[in-house]
Each structure stands twice: as structure tokens, then as C-alpha cells.
Amino acid sequence: MTATNNELAGVHAQLKDRLGRRGLLRAAAGAGALTAAASLAGQGRAVAATSGGPRVEYPGQILQPGRGPVHGRHYLRADADEVRWGYVPALGSDPVLRMRSGETLTVDTVSHEGLLEDQGRDPLAYFRSQGVPADRVLKDAVALARDYDRTPRNFDVDGPHVVIGPVAVEGAEPGDVLKVEPLSLLPRVPYGVISSRHGKGALARRADGGAPDGIGTDEVMPPVGTDGRGTGDPEKYGNVSVFTPVERSSRGAQAVLPLGRKGKVRFPLAPHMGMMGVAFAEAGSPTDPLLNSIPPTVGGGNIDIRHLGENSAFYLPVFDEGALFYVGDPHLAMGNGEAALTALEGSLRATFRLTVCKPGSGDAPSVAHRYPFGETKDAWLPIGLSDPDGSASGSLGDLDVAMRRAVSNALDFLQDDLGMDRATAYAYLSAAADFEVSQVVDRTTGVHGVIAKSHFRD
Numbered sequence: 001m002t003a004t005n006n007e008l009a010g011v012h013a014q015l016k017d018r019l020g021r022r023g024l025l026r027a028a029a030g031a032g033a034l035t036a037a038a039s040l041a042g043q044g045r046a047v048a049a050t051s052g053g054p055r056v057e058y059p060g061q062i063l064q065p066g067r068g069p070v071h072g073r074h075y076l077r078a079d080a081d082e083v084r085w086g087y088v089p090a091l092g093s094d095p096v097l098r099m100r101s102g103e104t105l106t107v108d109t110v111s112h113e114g115l116l117e118d119q120g121r122d123p124l125a126y127f128r129s130q131g132v133p134a135d136r137v138l139k140d141a142v143a144l145a146r147d148y149d150r151t152p153r154n155f156d157v158d159g160p161h162v163v164i165g166p167v168a169v170e171g172a173e174p175g176d177v178l179k180v181e182p183l184s185l186l187p188r189v190p191y192g193v194i195s196s197r198h199g200k201g202a203l204a205r206r207a208d209g210g211a212p213d214g215i216g217t218d219e220v221m222p223p224v225g226t227d228g229r230g231t232g233d234p235e236k237y238g239n240v241s242v243f244t245p246v247e248r249s250s251r252g253a254q255a256v257l258p259l260g261r262k263g264k265v266r267f268p269l270a271p272h273m274g275m276m277g278v279a280f281a282e283a284g285s286p287t288d289p290l291l292n293s294i295p296p297t298v299g300g301g302n303i304d305i306r307h308l309g310e311n312s313a314f315y316l317p318v319f320d321e322g323a324l325f326y327v328g329d330p331h332l333a334m335g336n337g338e339a340a341l342t343a344l345e346g347s348l349r350a351t352f353r354l355t356v357c358k359p360g361s362g363d364a365p366s367v368a369h370r371y372p373f374g375e376t377k378d379a380w381l382p383i384g385l386s387d388p389d390g391s392a393s394g395s396l397g398d399l400d401v402a403m404r405r406a407v408s409n410a411l412d413f414l415q416d417d418l419g420m421d422r423a424t425a426y427a428y429l430s431a432a433a434d435f436e437v438s439q440v441v442d443r444t445t446g447v448h449g450v451i452a453k454s455h456f457r458d
Helices: 005-031 034-038 123-129 139-147 399-416 422-432
Strands: 074-076 097-099 104-108 162-169 177-187 191-196 240-247 254-259 263-268 272-278 313-317 325-333 348-357 373-375 379-385 434-439 446-452
Touching: 074 097, 074 162, 123 139, 162 348, 177 272, 177 325, 272 313, 325 348, 379 399, 399 422, 399 434, 399 446, 422 446
Parallel strands: 074 104, 097 162
Antiparallel strands: 104 348, 162 325, 177 313, 177 348, 191 240, 240 254, 254 263, 272 325, 313 373, 373 379, 379 446, 434 446
């Protein structure tokens, strides 16, 4: 028998009254993310795979705008006259939608891969060249690449991401936390793209033409000899984009890459949003460098944490009335580090619950009132960024800085929310927690901790 949303909400409230925030967090280690899972109960969205991870089914249809299931109360399309391409909303931006706290929102997100200037800015031609029939190319992607003129595009300067929002959530005020719960993440098409570009990625050539510390020039990727950026024509830059089809299998939908002449490499899909954020910076124009979509900030944004898939929660400090939530950069799968530059980028129909958490309510980790924080059914995810104000101070990419901040935020959480002595918590982190590199490719680098909830069961 499946519990209803109201029943689960009642259980949640009773647990909170009885146990408080700390006790509830401990209980969650065993119970899982009840409210997030409830919204899609009985819909057959995903089942446990034999590996223990989520099983993602092959898309049953191409999710063109307005077609197929829409799980949320509200629905946003990626219309060319409303999205922002390469930039995020500033403080004070006009919202494209207003909604109440606790309501759900479905967004047709569009991957930038296949739309960008180095790929011809013509997704219909690009994907047809990869063998995709015209009716399996997203119409909103085609319209966006053709019609977008809200801001001028400069491939060498702008961020790549198609950003949808902002959405104002009633009651959100500076000092609050916005809790973002991805409830369903449906692949809109059965394919994606993985790209590496000159001057970007873990093995990128430096601006002065040399190799980065630790490798030789012959190890730079893409290879130095293919660097055509001097032409000024993005289509001649020599960037590498790998079209990646998704196939059906007995283990669910899997991405497929070639191995030699005849072999194949297969890996499971793990959809998540690379970008979820709230307005953070003041800016004088829509293309102010402070709004560039590439570096993540304290307001979230291009956070690129692969654990933030279905039934996770992402907590964001609020800096403006209504929070001004935005989303973009849909991923079909990503490895920690995002080494080459991009994940397996692919458009998703994403449904979120957005909830305002007030100070003192205990509805959000205390750290989240000043810094992004993640949570899954199995773990808490304290986050550290190398340069949390993004482009304001040059987007420093020092992973040591990101690591220090992630550890310090983890200590604050263990001490203030779970009641652990700080010195003991430091020892615990060293012995039993993992710290993973979120990404090294977004100018501002990221590290996140993984603190297992199972360790805190009584």
C-alpha cells in the first residue's frame, strides 16, 4: 500500500516534533527522503538496479515541448525570448513565473551541446549529421539556436548554458534557504554529446600556449596541433564533440561509446541537473561578467554535483525576494571531476519541488543559510568552492581552497546539526567520510563531502 503525500507529510511533522532537527536527520539515515519520493509514488519512474543505483528507462517518446508527461503543477518551456543563453539572472530580475512554497515545477531544459557556435549553431543539421531523424531533434532547441537574440552571442566570452528562469517563490526572503528537490528527471531524447574544447578541461593548454603543470605539451587535450582558435571561426577551432547514443538494455538505458573499430563501451544513465541556483550578484547588464553561467557561486549555479539526481535535495541560501530560482545544464551522466570539460550533456524534462525554509525552523541544515548544501537518501553533501563569489575575484581554481571549505562546512554541520564534538568530528571525517572532486573545469573548482547517514543510526 502506498502512502499519500499528506500521510507522509504528517509523519514528517510528527517526527520533527518528537525528535527535533538532529533526531530527524538521524532518522532520515534509515528512512530516506520521504517527501521527495512521495510525489512520484506509484508512477513507475525508476526501480533499483542490481548495483544498488537508479535504473533509468529508455525514453518512451521524444519529449517535444508540451508533449508527454508533465509531473509538476507549473510548467516552463525553453522559449527563445525568455531564456538566458550563457548568463544567469541578477538580483532584482523580473521572474518568468511566481509560485507558492512547496509547489512543484516542471521545466523543459535544453542542453547547449549541438546548439553552440563551434557545432554550427544549427542543431537540426548537427544531429542529422549524426544520424538522428529530424523528428527526433527537439523543436525548442532548433528555435532557440535560430531565434535567440535577447543578448548578443560571443562564443569566446559567453557561458554555454541555456538558463531558464528566474522563478519567484512566495515568502522567500534574504536569510532564508530554498530547498530544491528534483522529483523526476526524464530524458527528452535518447542521445547526448560529450565535448572537450581547446583551453578548457583538466588537460587544457594554458593561455600562454604552454602545458599546465604536471603534464607535457604532448599530453594536452585536445592536442595542441589541432588548435585552430587563431582562425577566429569557432567551427575551425578543432574542438571535439562526441555524439553519444542511448540504447535499450536489460539493465535500463545505457550510453554507448565506441571501443576500437568494432567494440563498445556502455555505461548507465544517471540524470541530474548540472545547474540549479538562485540570484546572487548585482549587475549592470544581462551580460555582466558577474553573471557568466560558467563559475558556480554561493548562490549555486553551475554546481556540477552528480549526486543531485532524483530524490535528492539541494539547499541554497536566499539573497533576494522570491529567491529567483533558475536551472540549466541538464546531464544524462557525469563522472566526478568532469575531466574533459562536459558531462554527457542531454536535455531533460525536470520536475522540482521548491520549498522556503525559514531561519530557526530546522527545515534546512544550518550551513545552508550561508552556503550551498546537498543531501541524498543515503548521504549528506557539504560543499566547498575555490572562489564562491564567481567571477568577482577572478574565479580562482585552487582545489585546496575548495577542499578546506568543504571540510569546514562539514565540521559545522556535524557540530551544529548533529551535536558532534568538533575535534571528534574532524577525526570522523578523516577516518570515515569521502571528499570528492565535483569538477575542475568551471574556473571555480568544487569539492563535496559524502557523509554516510548509516553511520549515524542509533
